[in-house]
Each structure stands twice: as C-alpha cells, then as structure tokens.
Amino acid sequence: MLKECWENVQKRTPLVHNITNYVTVNDVANVLLACGGSPIMSDEPEDVEDITSICGGLNINIGTLNKRTIGAMFLAGKRANELGHPVLLDPVGTGASKLRTETADHLVREVRFSVIRGNISEIKTIANGSGTTRGVDADVADAVTEETLPRAVTFAKELAKRLDTVIAITGAIDIVADAKTAYVIRNGRPEMGRITGTGCQLSGLATAYVTANPEQPLEAVATAVTLMGVAGEIGFERMQEGDGNSTYRNRIIDAIYNMDGDTLEARAKIEKV
Amino acid sequence: MLKECWENVQKRTPLVHNITNYVTVNDVANVLLACGGSPIMSDEPEDVEDITSICGGLNINIGTLNKRTIGAMFLAGKRANELGHPVLLDPVGTGASKLRTETADHLVREVRFSVIRGNISEIKTIANGSGTTRGVDADVADAVTEETLPRAVTFAKELAKRLDTVIAITGAIDIVADAKTAYVIRNGRPEMGRITGTGCQLSGLATAYVTANPEQPLEAVATAVTLMGVAGEIGFERMQEGDGNSTYRNRIIDAIYNMDGDTLEARAKIEKV
Amino acid sequence: MLKECWENVQKRTPLVHNITNYVTVNDVANVLLACGGSPIMSDEPEDVEDITSICGGLNINIGTLNKRTIGAMFLAGKRANELGHPVLLDPVGTGASKLRTETADHLVREVRFSVIRGNISEIKTIANGSGTTRGVDADVADAVTEETLPRAVTFAKELAKRLDTVIAITGAIDIVADAKTAYVIRNGRPEMGRITGTGCQLSGLATAYVTANPEQPLEAVATAVTLMGVAGEIGFERMQEGDGNSTYRNRIIDAIYNMDGDTLEARAKIEKV
DSSP states (O other), rough: HHHHHHHHHHHOOOOOOOOEOTTTHHHHHHHHHHHHHEEEOOHHHHHHHHHHHHHSEEEEEEOOOOOOHHHHHHHHHHHHHHHOOEEEEEEETTTBBBBHHHHHHHHHSSSOSSSEEHHHHHHHHHHOOOOOOOEEEEEEEEEEEOHHHHHHHHHHHHHOOOOOOOEOSSSSSSEEEOOOEEEEEEOGGGGGGGGGTTHHHHHHHHHHHHHHOOOOOOHHHHHHHHHHHHHHHHHHTOOOTTOHHHHHHHHHHHHHHHHOOOHHHHOOOOOOO | HHHHHHHHHHHHEEEEEEEEEEHHHHHHHHHHTTOOOOOEEOOOHHHEEEEHHHHEEEEEEOOTTTHHHHHHHHHHHHHHHHHHHEEEEETTTTTBHHHHHHHHHHHHEEEOOOOOHHHHHHHHHHHOOOOEEEEETOOOOOOOTTTTTHHHHHHHHHHHHHHHEEEEEEESSSEEOSSSSSEEEEEOOOGGGTTHHHHHHHHHHHHHHHHHHHTTEEEEEHHHHHHHHHHHHHHHHHTTOOOOOHHHHHHHHHHHOOOOOOHHHOOOOOOOO | OOHHHHHHHHHHEEEEEOOOOTHHHHHHHHHHHHHOOOOEEEOOHHHHOOOOOOOSSEEOTTTOOOHHHHHHHHHHHHHHHHHHOOOEETTTTTTTTTTHHHHHHHHHHHSSSSSEEEEHHHHHHHHOOOOHHHHHHOOGGOOTTTTHHHHHHHHHHHHHEEEEHHHOOSSSSEEEHHHHSSEEEOOOGGGGGGGGTHHHHHHHHHHHHHHHHOHHHHHHHHHHHHHHHHHHHHHHTOOOOOOOHHHHHHHHHHHHHHHOOHHHHHHHOOOOO
C-alpha cells in the first residue's frame, strides 16, 4: 500500500491548489515539489475558481485566515466539489478564536472534504465545537497516548463516519481513520514540534497523495502521514553537532525529496486497527 | 541576569501573538520555537482580539502593513493592554513612507508598548517624526558608532522616559534603555545585515523574553538582543566554505535553538551605562 | 559585459521595491541581499508610491495577486515610470486564470516595463492572450528546445520590439531579447525546477541588475539570467548525499552571495544570436 501510493504520486505529479497561511507557505510549496507533486497558491476570490479548476486537488488551511481568504475558501471548495477533486481541510487553531471555530464549522457544513487533518484539539473542536486549543498546538490534556489511543481511534472513526471523510489526527501517535478502518502510525520525532509548519507541510503532502490516489483516500493519507514521520526520522539522523530546528526543517524536506517506496515500506511503523 | 532571563523563557514557554510582515514571518516563527517560546500569527481584525487573549505577549511589526492589518494592530494592541500583556513595536520602515510614519506614530499614541525596537533611523522617526530612512536599513549618517554612542544612549533614555517604554536601537552597536538605565551590547556580526529579517527575528525573540520576564523588561530585552548577537557569532563560526547568507540564516536560528544560559553569559559583550 | 554588470550591482547597491507573492518572498529578499542589492516589500496601495519613490527599481510579480495588491501594482508601476525607474513584470500563472491573464494584459498596456520575465507559456500568453499554462510551470508542448530555439528567439525579439521591452523567456534554455539582439543562455540545472520560486528569485535579481545597469538593460538581464544559472550549477556541485530541494535552495542563494565577476565570466554559457 505505501509503495503503491508513493509510486502513484511519482507517476501522476498531482497539481495541488493551496489556500494556506503565509507563515509556512514556502515550506508547503517545497514539500509538494519534494514529494513529486506541483503546487499553486491562490487565495483571491476572483481567482480561485479558475485556479482550482486546472488542479487535481485542493488544500485549505485556515492558519492566517482573513475575510477575503475565507471567501476564497468557500468558492474554491465548492468548485472543487463540483469537479470531483479531493479537498483537504487543515483547521489550524480552530477553538482558539470565534472566527476560526466558526469558519472551520461552516466549511465542514458547506464543503465536502475528503480529508480533515489536525491535532487532537482541533479535531475535537471540529467534532463538538468545544475543546481547548492552546495556540496552534494540541492541548496537553488532550494528547493521544498509548493509554488514550483506543478511545481516540473510536472517536476518529465515528467522526469520519458522521462527516463522511478521512480523519487524520496527528501528534506523538498519529491516527488516520475512515468510518470502518483506522491506521495508527508511530513514526516521527518529538523535535518536529520545534519546527513551524510540519503540520501544514503534512496537509500539503496528504492532499497530493489523495489527489494521486483517488481510489484509496484512506491509504493515501496514511501513506502521507507515514512519509512525513519517516522523513522526520531520516532528517534527524542526518543532523550534525550544532544543527537546530532551522536546519532540521531543510533536512526533512530533503528526506522527502530523496525518499523511495522501499525505504518508506521498510521504515514504516504503521498498523491497521 | 542573562542566564535568569534565558531560563525563564525555557520554563514558561511564552506564547507570542505576532502581527508581522509576510517576508520574514517563517523565520520569526522558527526563532520563537528555537528560543523556547511558541508563536501564533493572526492579522485579521475579527480574529486578533481572541488570539491575543490566549497569548502572553504581542509582537507588532509594520513591515508589510496594509489597511486591514493596521486595523488589526490597533485592536490587538488595545486588547493586550487591557490584559496587561507586554506589547512590542517593530516600526519597520517608518520614515520611508507617510503611511508607515503615521501608523507607527498613531500606534505609539494609542497603544502602550513595553518595548520599541528598530534601527536608529526608525527610532529617530518615532522620536521626532523626521529622520531619514533608506528603505528598511538605517541611514549610514545616523549609525551608532563608538563616537556617537554617548549621545545615542542619552537619546534612547530620554525617549524611553517620554514614552514610558524600553527602547532598543540595534545596529553595529546595540542600545537597550529605559528611563534610567541603558545596556550597550557589542555582540553580533556585520554579515547579519546580509540576511533578511534578523531585526524581525530579534523583535520576536524580545517579545518572548519580556513575556517570560515581566518583572524585568529592560533586562529581558537586553538579554534577547545579546542572545541574537551571540547566535550570530556562533552561527558564523559554523560557516563552511561556500556558505552564504541563506545558510547563515539557518545557522543563526540553529544557534538559538542550541543556546544555554552559561554560553550566553560567557560570550556576552554587554555593559550597563 | 557579465563582469561589468556584476560589478555595477556591487558598487551601486540597487534598492528594489518588490510587490511579489507571499510564497517565495523571503527567498527573493535573501537573493537580493546575496547579489549585493537591497530589498523592500510593500503592497498596500496607500504605501507603494512613497516606497517606490525611494527605490531604484520595481519588481512586480503576480504570483498571489489579490484585488488590493493589483491596485498597488498599477499605482507603483505608474509612479516608477514617472520617476524613470526600471520596472520588471513577472506574470506568474498568466493564462491559468482570467484574473491573472487580464491583470498581466492591463499592466502591460498601462505600465512601461523594462523587462518581462516568464516561462514560455506565460510569455506566449502575454503575446497573444492564448497559450496554455499548467499551473505555474511551462506547458511541455511549448518548451524551448534546440529544435524550437530559432523560432522562440524570433518570437522573443518580435515581442520585445512590439512592447519596447526586454523579454526573458526562461526554462531549460533561456532567451533574453530586445528588438534587435538576443542572448541564449545554457547555464542552470533541471533540478532547479524542483525548488519553488527560482523564477521569482531570478526576477528579483534581474530587477537589481537593470537598476544598477540602466544604460544596458538587455545585457543586465542576460547577466542576471546567467548568474542564476551559474549559481544553480555551483549550488548543485556542493550538494551532499541526502541533500534535496530545500538544501539546494539555500546553496543556490549562497552561491549568488559568493559569486565574483571572474567566476561568472568563466562559467557562462551565453551566446549572442
């Protein structure tokens, strides 16, 4: 599955339209190029319907939303739905402000998402409109641990069923679920949390993967999550004395660039539950 | 003092709300993570009051201001004042355009800033509405040198007293002053000026430091300025043949990531005047 | 010619106003600093006329255009024209959407450009309002190859004559032409296409070069294109095992930072046609 999904991205060069935040947008673009995809960014309401029409998938990230770009998210999302393109939502910071919470809620109600990816707090806010978010990081009380994993998997499956989507909850342990099946992934490094935008990068990756693997969205997202984690491990192994989070960022993207399907399979710590 | 301020950032993980320019925003986020803080970016008027409320400090940088984000700066600044959060102003390019000069002036009049950090031209414009700015770099005629240092220190203290804030003037020689005391810092490398955004990064750092050290804002800012300079030196020592400003950028952020309080104390070239 | 143009940039430190996309803006700023220029970014209509007035040249890039920044492009472009500053247009994605195509067309009609730089699809769209663009990359059917080169050179010269500008078509083989003369440049590496924004960076570079070499805009742009290609080669030679597109990005900017006129001359693969 991992190798097949990886190869489809190489073969199909998915063109991904991103409406994303200006903090991490450059890394998202380089990650999409690194993985074998191709990025285009556009967030002007008068532009996004045309742009999304020439793409294969759409990545919506509300990290630095504003009134203008929110309008663009709805227009692009609906057009992508009409065209049958996969659409991913990264509800950055939902729960942290009224505008973010409401925007994410309205998007989920008005646009059909193939994937929703966030940390546990963000996904809980998507589920119930409550939950607590400390900035853009998951609330520690809500962290997915080995102990809370079974409950989190059930929660992810139920939410996936209710919203008819793939739910990806990422953190120390990652969960990717549809209504019936979940994958639990234990790749990655805690130091990835000291780099801005690894979550945003993963959302870009996951959009490329579902775009190139339309027949198996669950597996596509699980592969993207595994790829990001494996790249985080390989990047970390290449760290030298004195290197820190800025160099680590480069090394992770480099590792995605140099990945091959066999390495991905060999290093994956993924189980179906 | 340096070690204590550094340790407080490690212990308290200050969450900093940034309304900053889109040129250097990624580096600001990574510097905040590198130093032990946590960044969140939001510049939509309807979003910023909620976001700043969950943070501990606010960093306002007018580098790529627009009509929408200017509104957000005032709203966030006033809310942060109500909540007693420290607020920093980085008046990028004030003096270079009417809009920048007026925006910085109005901000200083309507928002209570804990810190104002800029190059000498920008700070002079803050002080007297005149001064010359060549783009975003300090006018050479205005540079702080060993010869002009005593005058610049007096100027900084007087401005700090008038505006009831900490003034940080950064350049070849850095000055951090409140009404009574000034620190002069001689760390750093001239090559840092060939990287975009080292000033913006320092403003992010300084906001994290005042947020984690509310009882000693002057010392907090002086520590952040010293930290940036020491990181610039360590990063430069790690440069290899063929490396240039892009790699140097990464190495400086890496050096902040790997800093410890003892190294900071040992390498500091700081004096109280 | 190459060395002379390079030296003029070192001597004159051209200050370049950029209205550019938020995806690659940080790299554009660092490239401008690397090459010996100085960047300032501003895209607010009320700000851009003042800012462009204190600069020497203007770089307009429509990569993430919106209604506000489009207004800024026209205001800044016209003011720069009044002041006799060189203005460059990078029509990113023209042909990919109605808004981009119309904006680029109107800009070309209302602003006098010293340089228009794009891939072959974008330049064809500038020429005839048709052409196909797959996202922001040149349509493969339109690629400039050794076989199609003579036709492409004629096309570039004719368009340069009609629009009274320098046309730069970049890709595997680069063409820089005015009405009478064209340079064909064969430096660079195909892997540069796996980095986001090498085109945007080149547009920044080219603006710095025409600003510092106002008496020879054709040669200035040809030098900038050659410089980017040579830097791409040097950066690639410095790649180590495990490095990928993110590190390659840094190494190219570093190579521009460390370039000298003799190296540029020695490595140039440029011919006049």
